[in-house]
Amino acid sequence: MAWLTAHLKTLFASKKPKNPPKRKPPTREEKGKFRALDNDDENAVSSPNFKFQSSPKRSASNCSSNTNSSDLTDSDLLPILHYEELHMVPQILTQFPAFYLVGHPLPPPPLPQARQVLTASDSVKQGLIHPRKSSVRGYNHAKASGREWWDYTPDNGGTLLTLEDESFRHLTREYFEKSIELLQQICGQFNQTLTENGDKRIVIPQEVMEDIGFSTMRYLRYSPTILERPNIPRNEPPVASSSSSSHSASSSRSQPKEDGYSLPRMEAHTDHGILTLMTATEPSGLYVWDRNGKIFSAPPIENTVLVIAGDLMSHFTAIEGKSIVDDGKEAIGDGTILPTVHAVVLPKGGTERYSVAVFLRPKRDLVVSKQRAKREDGEIIERDMTFGRWAEEKGQIRGRRCWMVGQERLSGGQDI
Numbered sequence: 001m002a003w004l005t006a007h008l009k010t011l012f013a014s015k016k017p018k019n020p021p022k023r024k025p026p027t028r029e030e031k032g033k034f035r036a037l038d039n040d041d042e043n044a045v046s047s048p049n050f051k052f053q054s055s056p057k058r059s060a061s062n063c064s065s066n067t068n069s070s071d072l073t074d075s076d077l078l079p080i081l082h083y084e085e086l087h088m089v090p091q092i093l094t095q096f097p098a099f100y101l102v103g104h105p106l107p108p109p110p111l112p113q114a115r116q117v118l119t120a121s122d123s124v125k126q127g128l129i130h131p132r133k134s135s136v137r138g139y140n141h142a143k144a145s146g147r148e149w150w151d152y153t154p155d156n157g158g159t160l161l162t163l164e165d166e167s168f169r170h171l172t173r174e175y176f177e178k179s180i181e182l183l184q185q186i187c188g189q190f191n192q193t194l195t196e197n198g199d200k201r202i203v204i205p206q207e208v209m210e211d212i213g214f215s216t217m218r219y220l221r222y223s224p225t226i227l228e229r230p231n232i233p234r235n236e237p238p239v240a241s242s243s244s245s246s247h248s249a250s251s252s253r254s255q256p257k258e259d260g261y262s263l264p265r266m267e268a269h270t271d272h273g274i275l276t277l278m279t280a281t282e283p284s285g286l287y288v289w290d291r292n293g294k295i296f297s298a299p300p301i302e303n304t305v306l307v308i309a310g311d312l313m314s315h316f317t318a319i320e321g322k323s324i325v326d327d328g329k330e331a332i333g334d335g336t337i338l339p340t341v342h343a344v345v346l347p348k349g350g351t352e353r354y355s356v357a358v359f360l361r362p363k364r365d366l367v368v369s370k371q372r373a374k375r376e377d378g379e380i381i382e383r384d385m386t387f388g389r390w391a392e393e394k395g396q397i398r399g400r401r402c403w404m405v406g407q408e409r410l411s412g413g414q415d416i
């Protein structure tokens with residue numbers, strides 16, 4: 001497993017992109033508009049194709065995160081892309097850890113459905129727990145982190161581990177299917193780039209665009225009312241800095257702060273699939289990191305969805321002929337997309353937060369990379385790194401979420 005640890009460490013210590021976005025600090029008025037750069041702004045981003053959309057409705061002043069809007073600089077803002085500009089995604093994701101998409105064909109986000117299932121009675125929720133306690137199907141909770149979630153089960157047309165409610169089922173299935181189609185369409189953009197010979201390069205395997213694979217959708221609820229103080233052994237004083245805490249219900253551990261109070265949260269991590277589409281209610285508390293450790297607040301913006309990259313994007317977009325698994329940093333080029341580190345912390349004094357995340361994942365047996373391995377007789381052979389094996393090995397590592405060099409204070413330790 002050492003290779004994976006080393007690999008993830010190098011990913012987050014990776015070099016800066018060649019053309020990092022340089023932008024003028026915004027005026028007070030621009031900050032109020034949240035983002036509104038004109039396309040001619042030479043400092044916007046060095047690419048001639050790059051442009052920002054004006055923010056729909058929402059303004060920085062109602063950002064619900066802990067960030068004070070008056071502290072925002074323009075470069076703290078994530079780009080908003082229009083649906084007609086999907087071709088810009090491969091480039092945008094090398095420069096930003098996430099982007100908002102506006103003008104998309106999705107129905108309204110199923111946030112009322114998230115609330116419906118996650119505020120159902122305990123007996124209903126207990127009935128939605130997967131028989132083998134899957135953490136990506138049915139109902140789960142991490143009470144010490146003040147969070148509970150329900151994962152859609154696409155198998156059998158979404159009729160398993162779900163509510164007995166036709167409208168809930170219909171809206172849930174519709175949002176999932178349309179979101180997956182949208183994410184597949186985004187993936188298709190990566191195969192439009194031409195090689196030096198003028199051929200199209202297959203960056204993302206075609207079957208990702210044709211099969212929902214192991215994709216799923218998650219409804220989440222964060223609330224102080226879910227928070228449960230973890231049991232602390234009597235003679236051990238609470239530890240001030242929090243150490244790694246798991247994403248999954250079964251192993252959730254948390255160290256309260258000295259005042260004994262912790263905010264509802266999800267620890268910093270990367271998703272192990274291809275792309276994730278997210279939307280949430282206020283107050284937000286969602287943060288994303290770029291490859292240099294810079295933190296962006298990612299509050300919900302009306303009529304938009306937020307898209308981030310999962311682990312597999314780094315495999316697919318590695319330098320041709322190199323493997324992220326074996327070559328680590330050497331496999332990262334200007335066009336390589338790193339998985340987006342993200343975390344949620346509910347603002348202090350905030351009420352509840354609901355969110356929806358749609359995860360585009362391939363089938364477990366999809367080969368995402370090659371890995372060199374030494375046989376017993378000493379011969380080096382290549383073996384397939386499948387998505388299933390990647391996810392499994394990542395899941396076994398303590399503090400598996402991500403490694404962010406220079407962010408140790410946030411993680412409370414060397415790893416998160």
Ligand SMILES: O=C(O)CCC(=O)C(=O)O
Nearest residue numbers: 218220280286344355357
């Ligand atoms: O609640 C959110 O906005 C993020 C959820 C998330 O990151 C996850 O479930 O992997």
Ligand SMILES: [Fe+2]
Nearest residue numbers: 269270271342
């Ligand atoms: Fe996530």
